[in-house]
Amino acid sequence: MVAISKIATGNGHGEDSPYFDGWKAYETNPFHPIDRPDGVIQMGLAENQLCFNFIKKWVMEHPEASLCSAEGVNKFKETALFQDYHGMPEFREAVAKFMGKVRGGRVKFDPDRIVMSGGATGAHEMVAFCLADPGEAFLVPTPYYPGFDRDLSWRTGVELVPVVCESSNNFKITRAALEAAYEKAKEANLRVKGLLITNPSNPLGTILDQDTLKGIVKFINEKNIHLIGDEIYAATVFMEPEFVSISEIIEEVECNRDLIHIVYSLSKDMGFPGFRVGIVYSYNDAVVSCARKMSSFGLVSSQTQHLIAKMLSDDDFVDRFIVESKEHLLKRHKYFTLSLSQVGIGSLKSNAGLFIWMDLRKLLKEKTFDAEMDLWRVIINEVKLNVSPGSSFHCDEPGWFRVCFANMDDNTMEVALLRITTFMHKHNEAMVPRKLCRRASLKLSLSRRRDDFMSPNMMSPHSPIPQSPLIRART
Amino acid sequence: MVSMSKIATGNGHGENSPYFDGWKAYETNPFHPIDRPDGVIQMGLAENQLCFELIKKWLMEHPEASLCTAEGVNRFKETALFQDYHGMPEFRQAVAKFMGKVRGDRVKFDPDRIVMSGGATGAHEMVAFCLADPGEALLVPTPYYPGFDRDLRWRTGVELVPVICESSHNFQITRTAMEAAYEKAQEANLKVKGLLITNPSNPLGTIMDRETLKSIVKFINEKNIHLIGDEIYAATVFKDPEFVSISEVIQEVECNHDLIHIVYSLSKDMGFPGFRVGIVYSYNDAVVNCARKMSSYGLVSSQTQHLIATMLNDDDFLHNFIMESKEQLFKRHKYFTWSLSQVGIGSLKSNGGLFIWMDLRKLLKEKTFDAEMDLWRVIINEVKLNVSPGSSFHCHEPGWFRVCFANMEDNTMEVALSRIRSFILKNNESIVPRKLCRRSSLKLSLSRSLSRRMDDFMSPAGIMSPHSPLPQSPLVRART
Numbered sequence: 001m002v003a004i005s006k007i008a009t010g011n012g013h014g015e016d017s018p019y020f021d022g023w024k025a026y027e028t029n030p031f032h033p034i035d036r037p038d039g040v041i042q043m044g045l046a047e048n049q050l051c052f053n054f055i056k057k058w059v060m061e062h063p064e065a066s067l068c069s070a071e072g073v074n075k076f077k078e079t080a081l082f083q084d085y086h087g088m089p090e091f092r093e094a095v096a097k098f099m100g101k102v103r104g105g106r107v108k109f110d111p112d113r114i115v116m117s118g119g120a121t122g123a124h125e126m127v128a129f130c131l132a133d134p135g136e137a138f139l140v141p142t143p144y145y146p147g148f149d150r151d152l153s154w155r156t157g158v159e160l161v162p163v164v165c166e167s168s169n170n171f172k173i174t175r176a177a178l179e180a181a182y183e184k185a186k187e188a189n190l191r192v193k194g195l196l197i198t199n200p201s202n203p204l205g206t207i208l209d210q211d212t213l214k215g216i217v218k219f220i221n222e223k224n225i226h227l228i229g230d231e232i233y234a235a236t237v238f239m240e241p242e243f244v245s246i247s248e249i250i251e252e253v254e255c256n257r258d259l260i261h262i263v264y265s266l267s268k269d270m271g272f273p274g275f276r277v278g279i280v281y282s283y284n285d286a287v288v289s290c291a292r293k294m295s296s297f298g299l300v301s302s303q304t305q306h307l308i309a310k311m312l313s314d315d316d317f318v319d320r321f322i323v324e325s326k327e328h329l330l331k332r333h334k335y336f337t338l339s340l341s342q343v344g345i346g347s348l349k350s351n352a353g354l355f356i357w358m359d360l361r362k363l364l365k366e367k368t369f370d371a372e373m374d375l376w377r378v379i380i381n382e383v384k385l386n387v388s389p390g391s392s393f394h395c396d397e398p399g400w401f402r403v404c405f406a407n408m409d410d411n412t413m414e415v416a417l418l419r420i421t422t423f424m425h426k427h428n429e430a431m432v433p434r435k436l437c438r439r440a441s442l443k444l445s446l447s448r449r450r451d452d453f454m455s456p457n458m459m460s461p462h463s464p465i466p467q468s469p470l471i472r473a474r475t
Numbered sequence: 476m477v478s479m480s481k482i483a484t485g486n487g488h489g490e491n492s493p494y495f496d497g498w499k500a501y502e503t504n505p506f507h508p509i510d511r512p513d514g515v516i517q518m519g520l521a522e523n524q525l526c527f528e529l530i531k532k533w534l535m536e537h538p539e540a541s542l543c544t545a546e547g548v549n550r551f552k553e554t555a556l557f558q559d560y561h562g563m564p565e566f567r568q569a570v571a572k573f574m575g576k577v578r579g580d581r582v583k584f585d586p587d588r589i590v591m592s593g594g595a596t597g598a599h600e601m602v603a604f605c606l607a608d609p610g611e612a613l614l615v616p617t618p619y620y621p622g623f624d625r626d627l628r629w630r631t632g633v634e635l636v637p638v639i640c641e642s643s644h645n646f647q648i649t650r651t652a653m654e655a656a657y658e659k660a661q662e663a664n665l666k667v668k669g670l671l672i673t674n675p676s677n678p679l680g681t682i683m684d685r686e687t688l689k690s691i692v693k694f695i696n697e698k699n700i701h702l703i704g705d706e707i708y709a710a711t712v713f714k715d716p717e718f719v720s721i722s723e724v725i726q727e728v729e730c731n732h733d734l735i736h737i738v739y740s741l742s743k744d745m746g747f748p749g750f751r752v753g754i755v756y757s758y759n760d761a762v763v764n765c766a767r768k769m770s771s772y773g774l775v776s777s778q779t780q781h782l783i784a785t786m787l788n789d790d791d792f793l794h795n796f797i798m799e800s801k802e803q804l805f806k807r808h809k810y811f812t813w814s815l816s817q818v819g820i821g822s823l824k825s826n827g828g829l830f831i832w833m834d835l836r837k838l839l840k841e842k843t844f845d846a847e848m849d850l851w852r853v854i855i856n857e858v859k860l861n862v863s864p865g866s867s868f869h870c871h872e873p874g875w876f877r878v879c880f881a882n883m884e885d886n887t888m889e890v891a892l893s894r895i896r897s898f899i900l901k902n903n904e905s906i907v908p909r910k911l912c913r914r915s916s917l918k919l920s921l922s923r924s925l926s927r928r929m930d931d932f933m934s935p936a937g938i939m940s941p942h943s944p945l946p947q948s949p950l951v952r953a954r955t
Contacts, residue, residue: 002699002733003668008605008765015768052552059543059551066543068534068782076534077527083594083748118593118773119558125772129630130483155604155630155769193478224477258477273558274777290483293490294630297600298593301776302749307543 012154047407048271050328065310094312117278118298120265143393194226203402205350235269257283361399487629522882523746525803540785569787592753593773595740618868669701678877680825710744713805732758836874
């Protein structure tokens with residue numbers, strides 16, 4: 001018998017979950033409009049696919065952004081050799097500028113505080129390594145991205161303690177919830193080192209209001225614990241209210257900046273998860289210094305730094321991209337949520353993210369997580385949609401599902417909606433169906449109806465929709 | 476006071492070393508042929524800069540390798556979205572093929588065992604996380620790459636126990652040395668989980684012969700510990716004897732394949748350290764599985780996977796590149812060692828790597844590491860060359876220095892050599908100077924008499940050297 005490490009033989013990677021089944025269903029039979037029209041449609045992957053034509057156009061007009069074109073090849077050698085963990089200055093400047101623009105120019109980011117990492121995945125692990133020792137803990141509001149269990153804990157030994165947020169107040173992060181979690185940690189003899197918030201929220205798609213943010217900043221200062229703000233969905237806020245970043249709040253209230261750190265990435269805002277552009281931005285010099293040394297384990301490819309530096313240094317492109325992206329997301333979100341409401345399916349009112357937080361509580365046979373699992377298992381075979389059950393996000397209440405809408409083209413969206421509609425009709429006995437408009441009239445009357453249907457108290461017939469687990473989807 | 480982690484506040488990053496001074500000297504006054512002709516020449520960075528013309532030519536002929544050209548842009552979207560930690564199949568196939576070709580096709584690599592990592596730096600850390608628990612240990616033959624202290628230990632909590640290799644044996648790894656290290660670990664109550672060898676060696680530039688490799692494989696099987704072979708310099712073997720990889724030896728002797736893992740990268744063989752193409756190749760399924768999941772922390776950018784896949788799938792290019800690279804390295808190594816020997820400076824006989832292991836023992840005031848440090852500190856100001864002292868590689872004997880030769884163009888090499896010559900001449904009292912040929916006649920007679928003369932001058936024992944301390948560079952930023 002050959003011995004490997006405990007980390008290697010344990011389950012910290014988080015992939016031994018029951019949701020693997022949903023993913024398998026997708027993988028063995030993925031939807032394709034021509035080759036596999038009856039396959040499973042992927043709605044469990046939070047990808048932003050809506051702006052690629054815009055990006056491709058820019059790429060074709062800027063051959064100097066590539067190291068392999070006639071215009072760029074003279075920079076090939078120096079770039080291929082560049083392994084300095086400070087990162088290319090032009091890359092850091094471009095990212096800092098982009099982050100500022102995404103926040104409406106309301107705050108400026110210092111390029112020298114930009115540290116690279118292996119995607120947001122690497123960024124989270126790196127921050128955990130910098131701030132906490134094995135056995136210490138971070139508070140994390142639920143529901144939260146399942147990858148945190150692996151990213152923050154697996155190789156670091158750091159514990160996560162949930163801050164339970166409830167549907168009764170739209171999953172707000174309350175002072176009471178924060179205090180309760182802090183107490184719970186103490187009772188378990190866990191030393192709390194920080195609080196990690198995701199804003200805009202995954203999976204909720206909501207943003208934190210100013211008061212909540214101020215309350216959070218006050219809380220962490222009182223307890224002298226770190227605040228890590230995962231803002232990787234910052235540019236996906238497609239309608240009012242406007243996004244408020246931690247970086248803005250700390251300019252308005254008293255705060256020890258050594259406690260403040262932001263995790264960023266281009267995976268969601270730009271749709272570039274493959275390029276592994278992870279960023280740690282800390283207001284704490286010692287953390288910047290340490291993180292920078294650690295970044296050696298996951299630097300951004302200099303080839304990619306070069307491309308991103310060129311792209312995000314183009315003010316015109318950035319300004320138009322941000323607007324274009326919001327427009328596409330708004331359109332898709334509007335259409336999707338309205339169509340769902342037409343068949344009686346409601347979701348949490350949201351203005352950001354690449355997904356909605358669908359409310360199917362009324363479809364559960366009983367208010368249990370087993371019933372939630374039954375719901376999606378049944379639908380994997382019937383509706384053939386892959387979405388993510390709330391329990392995978394540590395939601396405290398069964399019946400919620402995260403459904404992604406920005407990772408497919410319009411036609412696929414239509415197929416998905418058609419399947420949902422068909423399924424709802426088949427099973428809709430208990431409720432009076434709402435007026436089922438044809439798509440055309442839906443679009444005509446969109447704005448007024450949207451407000452009608454967006455409240456979470458929507459009556460829904462049972463329409464279990466399967467979800468996808470998160471083996472490979474780093475969502 | 477805001478509290479961070481112990482890892483963050485400790486010294487495990489390895490940068491608080493005295494060698495920082497040498498690096499500073501370079502950074503504040505780096506050589507430039509026109510702007511700063513008196514600046515410090517960097518000879519402490521193991522980079523391979525000799526083949527970029529060939530690579531650039533290939534790039535211009537293959538626009539489809541880029542996602543940003545007309546030929547490649549249709550793959551932009553799917554590539555930008557591709558984050559699967561299995562890695563692109565074509566990327567893994569291309570890397571597996573390259574690894575095979577570098578070993579003369581004597582062994583085949585399975586693309587499904589190729590796992591990505593954040594450079595070799597990330598690969599080493601990942602392997603340590605997979606194989607050992609905090610407090611457990613890996614044996615590492617000295618002298619070794621200083622980055623191992625950080626990569627294998629910093630965030631993992633794994634310990635390193637040196638296997639002392641001595642100049643009297645040309646720093647070969649002996650059974651005795653391995654047993655002694657293993658014993659030492661036992662005495663210190665450290666559970667040994669593996670042995671890490673670097674072959675070709677950094678900093679020695681030598682390769683391991685078959686017998687040594689077999690003996691190592693035998694040793695690790697007997698102790699039932701892992702063998703990690705860092706083979707990132709595999710394609711830099713520029714002359715005979717031929718490189719022998721662990722992957723070949725395990726086909727010839729009895730071995731539990733579950734103990735065998737290879738770390739690879741394109742940073743040295745291709746000269747692409749910026750692209751962060753790190754590879755872990757394991758013969759152990761459980762390790763492949765675990766490493767693959769961990770690779771999420773340091774995947775190779777899909778943009779780069781695409782470029783590398785296209786490049787390394789071109790058999791013609793592969794073949795030409797490997798040949799060209801060897802030729803360029805061979806030429807540069809020959810010229811450099813020859814020129815050094817002309818002024819009485821010897822080095823360990825080597826046939827791989829991007830550096831030589833220079834022997835300046837006879838120039839030490841006394842056989843101590845303090846004297847070694849004095850040597851380089853004095854020379855930073857005089858010869859203005861940045862090289863790395865043996866102590867930074869945990870060499871057990873003072874007086875050795877690693878000097879890189881493949882990270883500069885010919886003109887810069889000439890300047891470096893001319894500085895060395897001047898310095899030696901100025902300080903040469905105790906040695907009869909060897910015939911100091913003018914450069915041109917050196918080159919003329921090079922090919923004719925090189926092989927013979929090289930053997931004369933290359934033996935580590937007995938080269939008489941006047942004191943010619945050469946400064947080195949520490950490794951704060953140089954991931955060498």
